[in-house]
Each structure stands twice: as structure tokens, then as C-alpha cells.
Amino acid sequence: MATSSPIPSSMSIIGKPRPWANSLPHELLTIEIADRFRVDSDATKLASSDFGKLVQAKPAAVFHPSSVDDIVNLIKFSYNCQVPFSIAARGRGHSVRGQAMAQNGVVVEMTSLKHNNNEGGIRVSHSSSLGFYADVAGGQFWIDVLQATLEHGLAPVSWTDYLYLTIGGTLSNAGISGQSFRYGPQISNVFEMDVITGKGEFVTCSKHINSKLFYAVLGGLGQFGIITRARISLERAPNKVKWVRMLYHDFSAFTTDQEHLISINGLDYVEGSLIMNHSPPNNWRSSFFSPSDQMKINSLLTKHGIIYCLEVVKYYDDLTIDSVDEELQLLLNGLRFLPNFVFKKDDSFVDFLNRVRSGELKLQAKGLWDVPHPWLNLFVPKSRIMDFNAGVFINILHKQNKTTGPILVYPMNRNKWDDRMSAVIPEEDTFYSIGLLLSSGDSDWEALEDQNKEILEFCEKSGIHAKQYLPHYKTREEWKNHFGAKWETFEERKDQFDPKRILSPGQIIFNSF
Template identity: 35%
Template sequence: MTSSHVPAPQPEPAATPRAGGPFDEIPKLDGELCFDQAALDAASTDFGGLVHQLPAAVLRPGSAEDVATMVRYCRERGLKVAPRGQGHSTNGQAQVPSGLVIDMSTLDSVKIRNDTAIVQGGVRWSTLVRASLSKGLTPPAFTDYLELSVGGTLSAGGLGGQIGHYGTQVDNVLELQVVTGEGEMTTCSPTLRPDLFRAALGGLGQCAIITRATIPLVPAPRSVRLYTLICPSVAALTAQQAKLIGDGRFDYLIGQVHSPSPDGWTYMIEAAAYDATPADDARLTSDLDHTAVEVQDLDYFDFLNRIAPLVETFKSIGEWQRPHPWYDSLLPASAVDDVATKTLANLKAGALGLSAVILLYPILTAKCRTPLPVMPDGELAYLFSLLKTASPGADSPEAMVAANRSQYDATLEAGGHWYPIGSVPLTQDDWARHFGPFWDEFKAARHRYDPDGILTPGQRIF
């Protein structure tokens, strides 16, 4: 019997340049450049589900050098570039028609060294906290949903319940490695290229792409005692929150407003004390004015990650896949009661969707030391967010976006600012007003580090 050797079939290359297209001379990469329809389709939408723009290619970098190489390549050819973390943008901010989307999720290295974490930009916060907890440490500041990328939240600001003690996530960064719009890979910090550092943190990807961050770590608690307190009104909620963030008795503090029941809106404080026991209850809550209280004891990671099961529920019923025209604002303490009360009075039950969340919680502006995100004047500000979902029976996505613009105008009139992660149509004049005193410095950094204006066009700032 004779036999013959038949070569094993070789897989099709993931990156097949299109002849005559903009990517016809691809440089050598550690990762891959993708042109398949599945990759392009995935990069043409986001969590918001409102904007759909098809890129010409998707880079899955094997290294930060790949990012620099392809930014240089695109700059030479006049192509736009947008980094994409977990695709959690709500208005096409990480999309670029006929350009290059960089899928940052492949840059996922985490290194723990003593009391710092050195993480690549595509690392999810859940991955980082698991790694740090193995050393008994934790990052000091989180957003409430951990399945977002480090580079993504640091490009926006990163607000969460620890803000009363540690400020925003961008206040807790020691150093960045970035790739500028010129394709230069460089390091910046408060003392090394500080103008770039200031413009990259919270800078919405306009001057540089964050490829690595060095983040301080603090000792991690073992457990969390979580108190849920119900207040009778907006004014009662914000007054209690002002007291609690002022005296710092809780390690974590947020607030929510729940959709109206037959008895009206429900105003809720979530306050957590690390490593507390029932013996601490009287000290923590006995002087507070609330109508009900619920107490839970949670493992620290389960506390940080408690939104994840809710998200899985939303995914299972299709809510996570619907359009999400979110609105997030920062209001001065002097105006928060008036703006929030009027807004809620004009909302009908179900208008924001089945899975809508309304956030209302305080921020000590002195803890927010970076120029971005832009905070209102005064010692105390409030995050007021309308996290909408276009569920069946709710307002249409278009109506929600139009309502966001009206809400934005009311926010400005009250002396507030937009927290720029949501869905609001803004003009370039609006953006100049948004950045305020930092605008000239920010614009100068844009021209210095991205002189051809190729980075992150979906933000529509320049």
C-alpha cells in the first residue's frame, strides 16, 4: 500500500489587504489587522446602539508598538484612528468611518509591583482587581461597573462611590504610557511631559491613546457592610449625602432615584463601610433621617462586582442590546435640588425604559485634582445621571437624545457641566464652553500632540 503526504490545510489569514485600498502596504505587526466583516461590524456599533459607522480595518495589537506603528501609518495616509476598549460608548465616540479602529482588548497585561499596578489600556477593571486582591491590595477608586477597560475610563474620568475619599479614577494615576497622534510612544506623568498627562487623563482620546497606566494600590478590606437607606425627597437625599460625604464616615457613598410607584419616586442612599460589623450600626446610622434601612454583609470583590449579575439579567431579556441614550451631568450643590426635582416631575413612569437607572450622589470637588473632567464651582457637586434604555413602550431613541439636549441646556443654566460619556449632540462652541478655562490648554495640547487631527473623531470636539 502506498501513501502520500497531504499538507494540513492552513487557516485563512485574519488580515487580507484589499488591493488598492488604504491598507495596501501593511507594516510588520506583532498583532493582526482585520478586514473580515465580523470584525468591521463589531467595531461599527457600541453599547449606545445609536450610531453605526463602518471602519476600513480593525487593529488587534499585540503590543503598544503596534499602536504606534499604525497611528504613524494612518497619519501618513490621512486616515482617522479611534481606540475602542469594551465598546461601552453610547454615541459613536469610538467609531471612525472608513478609518482604523484599534481593539484595545488585546493589550491585557497586568503586573503588580509592591504597591502599584502596571496595566495595559485594554485591561478590564475586574481583571485588575482580581490580580491585586491576590496580593491583599486594591485600586482605590472604581466605577460601579467593573467590565470596562482601564484605558476607557481613564480617558473619560471615572466616577464612583469612593470619590469622597480618593477622587476620580484619573486622580489615582501615577504615570501613563501613551501613543500620540504623531505616532510617538512616550511616557508622561505629573513631572514628565505634564501637559500631555493632563490632556490624556479625561481627555476623551483627543491627544493620545492610553496604552499603559501605573495605578497606586491600597490595602484591600476583607468585607463590606452595605447600608441602603430610603429618604422621603430629593432634598432629604442630597442633605443626608452632603452630611455623610463631609464627615467621611462611609468608605463608599452613592444615591439612586427609583422609578415612580403609586406612592411616587423612591430616593435611596447606598453607603458602605469596609470591615464593619453590626456593632458599628448605631455609630454609622443612628443620627440619620431615613424612612427605612437595609443592611448586607458582602465579600469585598462581590461588593465591587455587584452590578454584574444585574447586567447579565438585562442581557438575558434583551435590554442590554437596546439603544442606550444616556445622559450624565455634574451639578453644583446650590442647584441640584431644583434641577433634579423639576426633571423628575416631568418624567412619566417608564419614559426612560425598563432598565433605566437614575443616579444622584455627591462629589467633593477638592478631591478632584485633575483639570478633567470639568467640575462645577463650589466645594460640593453632584452627579445626576439619567441612564436610559429605549425599551418597548418607552420614548424613542430620537426623543431621548432630544431630551438630553434640553437637559444639557438646563444643566448649563444651573451652572453645571456635562460628564461627557453620554448621548448629547454638541457643537464645537458647546465643547469650548464645556472645557471652560482649560479649553486653551487642551486645544494647544491637541495641536501639539495630534497636529493632523486624526485621533478619536467620534467625540466631535475639533
């Protein structure tokens, strides 16, 4: 098996006089492309860390492409080296455990393309077979896609809770949020992609053309190619949302009601969360509750220790404004929430989707955003969610009382996922997304990491076959166990599309730092 080496010395002296370029094959790496590299301390320092602030891995150089061809030539150059060097595509750098890093290799700053009109634009179109769609550069942010498509009265249907992420980044994982139960993850709403493989081949792929690569890349953790364009499904956009939060102290009632809501038509968003001492009613995900509401909720929290919050949204516009309240009431009839703990608000469609941004800016202003984030995201089978609540939410998180940050728990439907894709989910028809979105000071993140290990050990010992979302493992055996029946296919796809193991070394699947 080929392994990546540090970048050749001829490429690590960017910024030296012009004769330097004579050591490079001109047909692969021109002087203009060479000028896109950065090896200064600021560039490499930025690319050596990520949102998680848990891992450091310094690249030899950072590449700022001005075109897709630049990336093609970079990968071809590595592929044709006697000992290839590793390459990692970096979008917003929102990974938490070094997944977008390349120790002694090259980090490609994909957002460079969003500033180029030819390479980074957002084009909205329509066809009789696909309906409305947008062609979007892989380095484009989802917030930019939202704003551009709204100019046409359209929007994508599946989102992440945070919109300042790149298209290529979320499609390499799955892209999930409260809309996933209805519309599926973002990878289920892609018609076509342009991908540069680990051989430097530029390939257009879809379900019908080069389908093997198409399914490999979606949820493929960057292992098979770099996404430079995606064709995303669009639908008519609403103007407003009805946003409701209901509180529970009974976890069984909370999950039963969630499972009911995702089994019927009508709602556009369903998520759940925990309210605990260190996970207050309002947090950076959204400031939903008024001060008086928070006092009321805190009184309930004192009594029960843990409160479960069910959050639902129904979209509407000028044509449905007169009927939305009645329709929403019918959808919520029969739910077993605490009757005096129902909170409602109207919001714009854009402000609802972009709700996390305001929390981010507030924390940035206080210096509390750029801190370690030892996040843990899991998919837990429905059949074991009660055991997970007892073992993790109550016996670990509540008793230890050191969790700081939002805790999400909401169900999804397996039939909205395509099993041909690389993404891995539990085998059951319904499974829960668990998001422990923790943050800490520089000195106490290790305690939260130990807590995460305890949670994973509990699942293993209890026979809860949870799957990590945004997975992080350190051994080949752990990765094989994660992919299960998909491992053989995953490895075959790697051999076909990135045989020299050049791409995404930070995932530590086929490479190690």
C-alpha cells in the same frame, strides 16, 4: 487645520495576495502588522456600533495589535501620510454615542493586548515613594485588575459601578462611582502612564515627567494619545462590606444627609438613586431588596410618587469584624431617613464591586441588554440641586413617566479632583453626579432622546451650569462652552500631541464623521 481622510486604498484590501504589501513603507508597516487588520463584515460591524446603539459609523478596517509597537507603527503611518486617516482606540465599546468609532478610518481593538503576557499583564509592585501599585495594560478590564491584585491582598481604591471596562477607557473620561467622594475619580489615582501620541511617539509620563501630556490624557477623551499602560495606586483590600440602603421621601433631607456623609471620615462608598414607577427598587445595578421589602417599598412609592434611596458601604475584614457595626451606627446617627425603611446586608468585597455583572447577565439571557441606551450623565452644582430635582426629577421624569432604568444622584468633593487634568467639573466645592441610565426598545429610544434634550434645555434656560460627563456635542461652540476656561489649554494640547487630528474622531471635537 488638517482633517482625516478615509484610509488609503492600499490598506483597505487586507486579505489580498502578498504583493499588496509592496505598496506600504516597510519600515513603518510590516507584513506582520498588516496581517493584524480585519476588514471582514463581522469585524467592521462590531466596531461600527457601541453600547449605546444610537450611532453607526463603519471603519475601513479594524486593527488587532499584538504589541504596543504595532500601534506606534500604525499611528506613525497615518501621521506620515499626505492626508492622514483617523484612528480610534476601542476597549469594551461601552461608549453610548459613537465616541470610540472612526468612520472610514481604523478602529484599534485594545483588548487584543490583554491576551499577550508581555503587553497585557498586570504587575504588582511596591516602592518607598509610591507604596503599592499595579502596572496595567490600557486594554485590560478592571475586573481582571481586581482579581489579580487581590492575590496579593491589595486592590485599587477608586472604581466605576461596572468593572468590565478597560483601564484606558475609564481614564480617558474620569472613572467615577460611590468611592469618588473619598478617594477621588480613577484619574486621581494614577502615578504614571505610557501613551502613544497622535504623532506616533511612545511617551512615559507622570506628574514629574512629561507632565503636560500626563494631565492632558487624564480625562482627555482620547484626544491626545492612546494609553497603553497605567500605574495605579493600590491599598490593602478588605474581605467584606456592610451595605446599607435608607429611603427618603424628602429630597432636601436626602441631599443634606449625603453631603454630611461625604464631609466626614469613615464610609467607603456613598451613592444615591431614585425609585419611580419605571425605576424599580431592584434593577440591573443590583438586586438588593427581598420580595417582601419590594412590596413595602412599592406601598411607599404609591403614596409619594418618588422615593430617594441613600446607599452606603463600609468595608471591613477579620480584624475589624467585631467593631464595624458599632462604627457604622455612629456614622449614621442623626440622619433623617424614614425609620422603618432601613435595609442592611453583608456581602463580599468582590461581589459588591462586581454587583452590576449579574444584572447584565440576566438581561443578556432575556435579550434585553443589547438594546439602545440613550444615557445622560451630568455634573450639577450643589447650589442648584434642589432646582434640578423640581425641574427634572419631578416635572420631567415623574410626570412624563417614560424613563426606564436606574437614576443615580450622589455628591462628590471637588478637592479630590486635579484641575490640571482635562476632565471638566463644576466650580463649586460640592457637586452632584446625575446618571440617567436609560434603556429602551428599538422603536422608542428617540422619545428618551427627546427627554434628554428637554432636560438639557431646562438646565440652560434655568441657568444651571451643569457639565456633561461622557460628553457629547456636535458643534465647536458647544465644546468650547463645555470646557470653558480649559478650552484654550485643551486646544493647545491637541496642537502639540495630535496636530493632524488623527485620534478619536468619534468625539466630534476637532473632527466630524
